[in-house]
Amino acid sequence: MTTIRIEGLHKSYGGFEAVHDVGFTAEPGRVVGLLGPNGAGKSTTLHVLLGLARADAGTATFDGRRYADLEHPVQVVGALLDAGGLHPGRTGRDHLRVLAAASRLPGRRVDEVLAAVGMVPAADRRVRTYSLGMKQRLGIATALLGRPEVLVLDEPANGLDPAGMRWLRELLRTFADDGGTVLLASHVLGEVAQVADDLVVIGQGRVVAAGTLAELVTTDRSLEDVYLDLTAATEGVR
Amino acid sequence: MSLAVFRAELLKLRTTRTPWVVGIVAVAGMVLAQVLTIVLPRTLRTLEALSGADAGFHVGVQMSPADTSELLSGLAAATDLGTATAQRALLDLMGSGPAGSGSSGVTALCVLLLGALAATTDFRTGGIVPTALAVPDRLRVLAGKAGATATAVLAIGVALALVTAVGLVVAVATTPGASLAIGPGEALGVWARGLAVMVLLSWLGLAVGTLVRGQVAAIVVVVALALVEPMVQAAALVLTGGATTATSWLPITLGSLASAGQGAAQLFGATTEAGPGLGVAAALAGLLAWAAVLLVTAGAVLRRRDLA
Numbered sequence: 108m109t110t111i112r113i114e115g116l117h118k119s120y121g122g123f124e125a126v127h128d129v130g131f132t133a134e135p136g137r138v139v140g141l142l143g144p145n146g147a148g149k150s151t152t153l154h155v156l157l158g159l160a161r162a163d164a165g166t167a168t169f170d171g172r173r174y175a176d177l178e179h180p181v182q183v184v185g186a187l188l189d190a191g192g193l194h195p196g197r198t199g200r201d202h203l204r205v206l207a208a209a210s211r212l213p214g215r216r217v218d219e220v221l222a223a224v225g226m227v228p229a230a231d232r233r234v235r236t237y238s239l240g241m242k243q244r245l246g247i248a249t250a251l252l253g254r255p256e257v258l259v260l261d262e263p264a265n266g267l268d269p270a271g272m273r274w275l276r277e278l279l280r281t282f283a284d285d286g287g288t289v290l291l292a293s294h295v296l297g298e299v300a301q302v303a304d305d306l307v308v309i310g311q312g313r314v315v316a317a318g319t320l321a322e323l324v325t326t327d328r329s330l331e332d333v334y335l336d337l338t339a340a341t342e343g344v345r
Numbered sequence: 346m347s348l349a350v351f352r353a354e355l356l357k358l359r360t361t362r363t364p365w366v367v368g369i370v371a372v373a374g375m376v377l378a379q380v381l382t383i384v385l386p387r388t389l390r391t392l393e394a395l396s397g398a399d400a401g402f403h404v405g406v407q408m409s410p411a412d413t414s415e416l417l418s419g420l421a422a423a424t425d426l427g428t429a430t431a432q433r434a435l436l437d438l439m440g441s442g443p444a445g446s447g448s449s450g451v452t453a454l455c456v457l458l459l460g461a462l463a464a465t466t467d468f469r470t471g472g473i474v475p476t477a478l479a480v481p482d483r484l485r486v487l488a489g490k491a492g493a494t495a496t497a498v499l500a501i502g503v504a505l506a507l508v509t510a511v512g513l514v515v516a517v518a519t520t521p522g523a524s525l526a527i528g529p530g531e532a533l534g535v536w537a538r539g540l541a542v543m544v545l546l547s548w549l550g551l552a553v554g555t556l557v558r559g560q561v562a563a564i565v566v567v568v569a570l571a572l573v574e575p576m577v578q579a580a581a582l583v584l585t586g587g588a589t590t591a592t593s594w595l596p597i598t599l600g601s602l603a604s605a606g607q608g609a610a611q612l613f614g615a616t617t618e619a620g621p622g623l624g625v626a627a628a629l630a631g632l633l634a635w636a637a638v639l640l641v642t643a644g645a646v647l648r649r650r651d652l653a
Contacts, residue, residue, distance in 0.1 A: 150653075158481050159474060160651040175481040186478055188653065192471035194361060201360040209353035209479040209489075249475055 108135040108286055109170050109183060109256040111156065116165035118151050125151040127312040129165070133290045133305070135256075138283045140303035140320075141292040144338050148312040149292040150188070153261055156290075157186055169257060181210045181253030187260045191246030195235035199226055199245045202234065203252060210253055220248040225274070239266025247275070257288045264295045276302045300330040310338045350480050350489030351496075357472075358463060358497050367459045368501045374451030375505045378440040379512030383519065386426055426516040427523035435516055436509045436532055438502055438539025439604040450571055452505065453597055456498050456543045457567040460550025463494045464643075465560040473652055483647045487555065491548055491640065498547040502540040509536075535604075541629060542600040545636045549596055552639035555647055571597060593628075596635045603628035 111133040118126040126148040133139040143149045154160040156167040158174035167173070169183055177183050193202055203217040221230045224244040229237065237245070243266050250258055258279070264272055279302050283289050293299050299306070306323055308316040315337045316323060324330050358364045425431060440452050467473040480486050510532075517523050550567050557563040574597045581592040593602065603625050 154651070154653045157478060159477060159653040161649070177481070180481055181479055184478075188474055189471055192467075192474040192476070194357075194466065194470045194472055196361045196363075197357075198360070201356070205353050205356045205360070206475055206479050208356055209350055209476065211349045 109288055110134055111139075111167075111169060111257060111259075111288060111290055112171070113152065113156065113167045114165055116152060116155060116167060117163045118148075118155055118160060119163055125312055126155070129309065129312070129314055131307045131314060131317050133257075133288050135286050135288045136283055137304040138279055138289040138291060138302050139305045139307060140299035141290060141307050141309065142294075142296070142299065142334055143309035147309045147338070149309055150261055151312075152309070153186075153188065153259055153290070153292060157184070157188070157259060159188075179210070179253070181206075181212070181255065183253075183255055184257045184259060185250030185253060185255035186258070187243075187246040187250045187263050189261065191242060191249060193234045193237075193242055193245065196233055198231050198233055199237070199241075199248075200230040202245065203248060206249060206252060212253060216252055216254075220251045223251060224248040240268055240271050243267055244271070247278070255287075257290070258282060259290045261292045262294065263291070264293060264298050272298060296330050296334055300324065306330075308334065308337045347480070347485050347489060350485050351492040353476075353479075354463070354486075354489040354493035355496055357466075358493055361466070363462055363466070364459060364497055367455050367462070368497070368504065371452055371455035371501050372504050372508060374455070375438075375440050375508045378451075379435065379508060379515075382431075382435060383426065383512065383516050386520070426520045427526065429526035432513055432516070432525070432527050433531070433535055435513045436506075436527075436535045436539075437604055438505045438509065438536060439542060439601055440505075452543070453546055453600060454568065454571045455501070456547040457550035457553075457571060458564065459498060459501075460494050460547035460552075461554035461557075461563040461567050462550075462560070463490050463497075463547075464551050464554030465558060465563045468558045469560045477652050484644050487551075487640070487644050487647055490551060494547045494551050495544045498543045499540055502536075502543050506536045506539070538625065538629065539604045542604040542632060545629075545632045546596070546600055548636040548640055552636065552643040555643035556639075574598065594631050596632060599628045599632040599635070603632060 113132070114130045116126050116129040117124070129148065129152055131139070141149050141152070151160065152167070155162045156174065169177065174180060174184065197205075200217060200221065203220065204214065207214060207217050218227075221227050224247050226241065226244050226248060229241060234242065234245070243263060247260070247263060250260065260279075263275060267275060276298065279289050279291065283304070291299065291303065300320065303320050305319050306317065307314060316333075320330075323333050426435070438452060467476060476486055477483065480489075513525075513532075517525055550563075553566050553570075554560075554563040557566055574595050578592045578595065578598055592598065
């Protein structure tokens with residue numbers, strides 16, 4: 108049971124302020140959808156949370172601890188960012204073996220997560236032969252490798268077919284229902300609407316709305332309506 | 346260095362093709378150097394015989410038969426595989442050859458590239474992100490890469506040593522009147538120094554790759570290092586009439602000196618401190634200093650840098 112807490116986060120790249128005073132919380136048992144236009148600051152927020160980028164100010168923690176301070180990070184947090192950092196010349200199984208070795212996880216976990224994401228038949232093929240959806244499944248397998256308490260996923264539905272989307276939705280729902288915490292950055296509003304409990308909307312590096320799905324979305328206004336209203340002022344890339 | 350990170354980084358190297366290709370190229374380069382080194386004295390003897398029989402024969406430039414004969418005779422003596430010097434040169438893993446004519450470029454370039462690729466492949470593919478998520482301490486990641494690169498380079502070095510051993514046996518067996526002029530202890534010493542130089546050069550490449558990040562840029566840097574340094578060395582020695590030893594402290598030259606081969610300084614007739622004995626130790630220490638300074642710098646930069 109781990110809570111994500113982000114407070115007063117600031118991050119600039121040169122003169123460009125990517126994130127300004129961002130703050131929100133993701134509680135155990137909840138799927139939190141992180142929404143925003145391109146360049147809004149979603150990925151930067153996730154990068155700082157996961158210790159990949161240094162914040163100029165503010166904190167991003169898991170139960171009060173920075174990612175870098177977690178003793179066994181992959182057993183607390185499973186993450187999928189960008190394309191998952193896959194080497195095209197390596198097999199899917201070897202990609203997982205490398206990360207299992209680095210994390211001191213037993214080799215059998217590789218077989219277990221491959222089975223969990225339905226990638227056993229393709230596990231010994233090189234990644235360059237995979238479709239985008241297969242790469243996403245492998246990335247999700249990577250996130251699940253350490254049996255984490257938290258999932259941080261950036262656009263996990265990219266490239267998934269309808270069956271894959273349903274599989275992902277069920278995976279995230281089950282994960283949260285079992286007490287896990289899910290932070291899900293996505294552009295696919297329909298998917299977020301079907302799985303998220305809470306929403307955080309970011310525009311131009313700032314949180315422009317946060318609350319439960321029920322609070323933000325009514326019978327009269329769909330998530331798309333709400334999202335477009337909230338981000339109208341920040342439309343387009345910065 | 347964490348054993349887990351070392352194992353993971355070694356697995357990364359083993360499970361992609363590029364490190365294997367680099368190793369094969371290094372071994373092929375050494376095989377070629379050995380063949381050329383063994384064939385060269387025979388070719389020179391043949392040319393010497395021909396020049397004696399045919400007064401009109403010339404090599405490269407028009408020379409009198411007497412000058413041609415003297416030149417070929419001198420070259421044949423310099424490449425005589427029966428001498429201890431030539432036999433040590435055959436065992437040199439940097440492959441400098443008896444007259445500095447071997448594949449030092451290939452061996453040095455291969456290990457530099459292997460180090461650079463061990464760092465830059467992660468940046469190119471984005472693999473540094475899952476790596477940093479599994480191991481947030483970036484100095485441990487760099488240490489693991491250094492250990493894995495060293496292990497891969499040692500494996501290549503052992504293969505090179507086998508090639509040089511075969512080369513030495515063939516050279517002795519096929520050279521009339523030749524016998525082994527160096528003992529097993531000396532042979533092991535030459536190999537050990539060669540392995541140490543290969544590891545240090547690979548760490549140099551790793552540091553360059555970590556600092557530069559871009560794979561193409563890192564390859565350009567290490568190739569330029571391997572190709573430009575001998576030119577700088579030669580230019581400095583020509584300009585100073587062979588009086589300077591300052592350029593002997595450049596990394597590739599230090600590697601060549603430490604590994605029992607000849608450096609450009611000797612080829613140009615300069616006397617350097619980094620000769621046999623203490624000089625070899627000084628050259629190794631100099632190369633170690635290069636690798637240490639660059640790796641520490643790379644570690645400091647990697648620690649502070651945003652990875653995504």
